[in-house]
Amino acid sequence: MTRARFFLPAAALLAWGAGGFAASRAYRPHFPPPSEIQVPVKGAAGDMFSLALGTRRLFADLWFIRLMQYYGTREKPLAGEERECAEHPGERHHDHHGLNGEGLYPEFFSRARHILELDPHFASAGLYAAGSLAFNMDRPAEAEALLNFGIKYAPREWKYATLLAAVGYSKAQDPAAVARTITPLITDKDCPVMLKQLAAFLNKKAGDLAAAAVIYADIAATSRDAAYVDNARRELEKLSKKARRP
Amino acid sequence: MRLLRLTWAVAANAFSESVRHRFFTLFFVFAFASVYASVLAGVMAVDQEARVLADFGLALIELTALAYALFNAASVLLKEAETKTIYLVFSRPVPRWAYLAGKLWGALLTAGLMLAVMAAMHLALLALRGFGVPAFYGWALAGAFLKLAVITAIAFFVSLFSTSPVSTIVISGILWTAGHFASEARFMAERVPGVAAPALKGLLWLIPNLQIFNARDAAGAASALPPAAFAAAGAWMLAACLGSLWLLSRKEF
Numbered sequence: 001m002t003r004a005r006f007f008l009p010a011a012a013l014l015a016w017g018a019g020g021f022a023a024s025r026a027y028r029p030h031f032p033p034p035s036e037i038q039v040p041v042k043g044a045a046g047d048m049f050s051l052a053l054g055t056r057r058l059f060a061d062l063w064f065i066r067l068m069q070y071y072g073t074r075e076k077p078l079a080g081e082e083r084e085c086a087e088h089p090g091e092r093h094h095d096h097h098g099l100n101g102e103g104l105y106p107e108f109f110s111r112a113r114h115i116l117e118l119d120p121h122f123a124s125a126g127l128y129a130a131g132s133l134a135f136n137m138d139r140p141a142e143a144e145a146l147l148n149f150g151i152k153y154a155p156r157e158w159k160y161a162t163l164l165a166a167v168g169y170s171k172a173q174d175p176a177a178v179a180r181t182i183t184p185l186i187t188d189k190d191c192p193v194m195l196k197q198l199a200a201f202l203n204k205k206a207g208d209l210a211a212a213a214v215i216y217a218d219i220a221a222t223s224r225d226a227a228y229v230d231n232a233r234r235e236l237e238k239l240s241k242k243a244r245r246p
Numbered sequence: 247m248r249l250l251r252l253t254w255a256v257a258a259n260a261f262s263e264s265v266r267h268r269f270f271t272l273f274f275v276f277a278f279a280s281v282y283a284s285v286l287a288g289v290m291a292v293d294q295e296a297r298v299l300a301d302f303g304l305a306l307i308e309l310t311a312l313a314y315a316l317f318n319a320a321s322v323l324l325k326e327a328e329t330k331t332i333y334l335v336f337s338r339p340v341p342r343w344a345y346l347a348g349k350l351w352g353a354l355l356t357a358g359l360m361l362a363v364m365a366a367m368h369l370a371l372l373a374l375r376g377f378g379v380p381a382f383y384g385w386a387l388a389g390a391f392l393k394l395a396v397i398t399a400i401a402f403f404v405s406l407f408s409t410s411p412v413s414t415i416v417i418s419g420i421l422w423t424a425g426h427f428a429s430e431a432r433f434m435a436e437r438v439p440g441v442a443a444p445a446l447k448g449l450l451w452l453i454p455n456l457q458i459f460n461a462r463d464a465a466g467a468a469s470a471l472p473p474a475a476f477a478a479a480g481a482w483m484l485a486a487c488l489g490s491l492w493l494l495s496r497k498e499f
Contacts, residue, residue, distance in 0.1 A: 005492075005495075005496075008488050008489070008491055008492035008495065009488075009489065009492050011488050012484075012485045012486075012488035012489040012492065013485070014485075015481045015482070015484040015485035015488060016451075016452075016481070016482060016485035017451065018477075018481040019454065019477075019478045019479075019480075019481030019482035019485060020451045020454070020455070020478075022474045022477045022478040022481060023454070023455045023458045023474065023475070023478040024455070025474060026458060026472045026473075026474030026475060026478070027429065027455055027457065027458045029429045029433075029457070030463075030464045033430070033433045034430045034433060034434065035433075051426060051427055051430060052423035052426055052427060053305070053309065053423065053426060054426040054456060054457060054460045054462070054463050055301075055305045055463065056463050057301050057462065057463045058301045058302060058305045061287070061291065061294070061297065061298045061301050061302070062287075064291065064294065065287065065290050065291050065298070068290075068291075068292070069290075119463075124293070124294055124297070125294075192293065193293055223293055224292050224293055224295060225292045225293055
């Protein structure tokens with residue numbers, strides 16, 4: 001009885017220490033430290049849950065959905081920015097937010113960075129956000145900052161480096177090099193449809209209609225985004241008409 | 247061999263009692279509804295639907311199994327003491343360690359069954375949406391099971407000195423969240439100036455680092471669990487069981 005009184009707690013402490021030792025030797029954090037986390041808008045409570053319940057990946061998904069909703073919402077025009085629309089006479093619009101995704105979206109970068117702060121391995125989100133910043137909103141510096149952040153915490157993610165090179169070519173006004181650089185990306189499962197669309201467009205512009213048609217066909221077959229699928233089908237139709245012309 | 251049979255008898259009894267509990271059914275209904283609701287989030291993610299569905303489902307599966315495992319572990323020993331069933335058990339030649347090991351074994355079987363059934367529901371849902379089994383799925387479930395095993399063993403230990411099942415659930419829940427914060431807490435402890443840093447680091451050894459089992463969250467980096475994760479889980483469970491046995495040996499039955 002006396003032996004059990006001392007032996008059991010001592011053995012328990014020893015076993016507990018052994019568990020801690022094994023875990024501390026094997027564990028390598030895959031995520032940025034808390035000092036890197038900057039909550040851009042209301043959402044600190046959610047982030048606490050993401051850390052406390054070990055659900056960073058899930059909360060990165062939620063922030064990605066919120067980013068898409070933010071980017072998919074038409075911006076309110078600034079004073080005096082509305083003008084009569086050429087396509088709709090008599091109506092005054094700010095812009096036509098279509099597949100090109102132009103706009104200011106001032107919170108876009110901080111929201112996108114927050115996704116990578118929670119899960120830097122979420123390559124689709126990183127590529128989508130950096131591609132939108134660089135090619136749609138003409139903010140290559142922010143795109144580069146985002147990709148560099150991703151590379152810092154997910155150094156094995158070659159797709160970030162590839163897109164970073166493409167952004168560099170885009171800054172140098174070399175669309176053919178951009179198309180060439182992002183070609184390996186578009187066959188990857190993580191490639192956002194927006195980048196595929198860009199690659200198809202650049203190929204079409206450069207006169208490589210066959211390559212553009214292959215990418216559009218891929219978008220039409222694999223994407224779940226109806227807007228991109230419809231556009232890809234339209235483009236395929238146009239390309240096939242062009243090809244039939246003598 | 248006789249002791250193993252005894253332990254198995256306790257485990258089988260604990261397992262069948264858990265499965266027959268009405269809360270068990272309720273948790274299944276909740277799990278199915280939650281996993282099904284994740285379809286909505288998946289649809290909003292458009293081209294990332296597969297990832298979102300997988301992440302939502304795995305997180306909900308783990309949290310539902312955790313809720314039931316904590317409820318079960320917090321109430322089972324107290325209930326047996328209150329209903330005096332424990333006297334019947336200990337009036338027979340059943341060693342206390344065999345009783346404890348049997349109860350833990352039964353709780354782990356229940357947790358394993360819950361994970362397996364909910365994973366089957368989740369995979370069926372993924373298949374229904376046209377997606378296959380995510381590459382990291384098996385590791386994510388294994389990691390969830392190890393986390394549940396560690397926290398259940400801890401909850402058994404806590405239930406032997408706490409005053410009610412609620413306080414056991416609260417204390418174990420705090421350890422669960424602290425366990426996921428372990429690497430962040432270590433990072434902050436390293437930045438604390440002076441003698442507080444080693445003291446804090448020492449305190450952190452008391453918290454099991456549950457992130458080591460979190461293959462679900464590390465799916466983008468390295469989803470396979472290292473062998474040390476299994477060793478750590480075994481050591482922590484052994485420690486909690488030895489602690490429980492110590493507390494149980496001090497009680498008069």
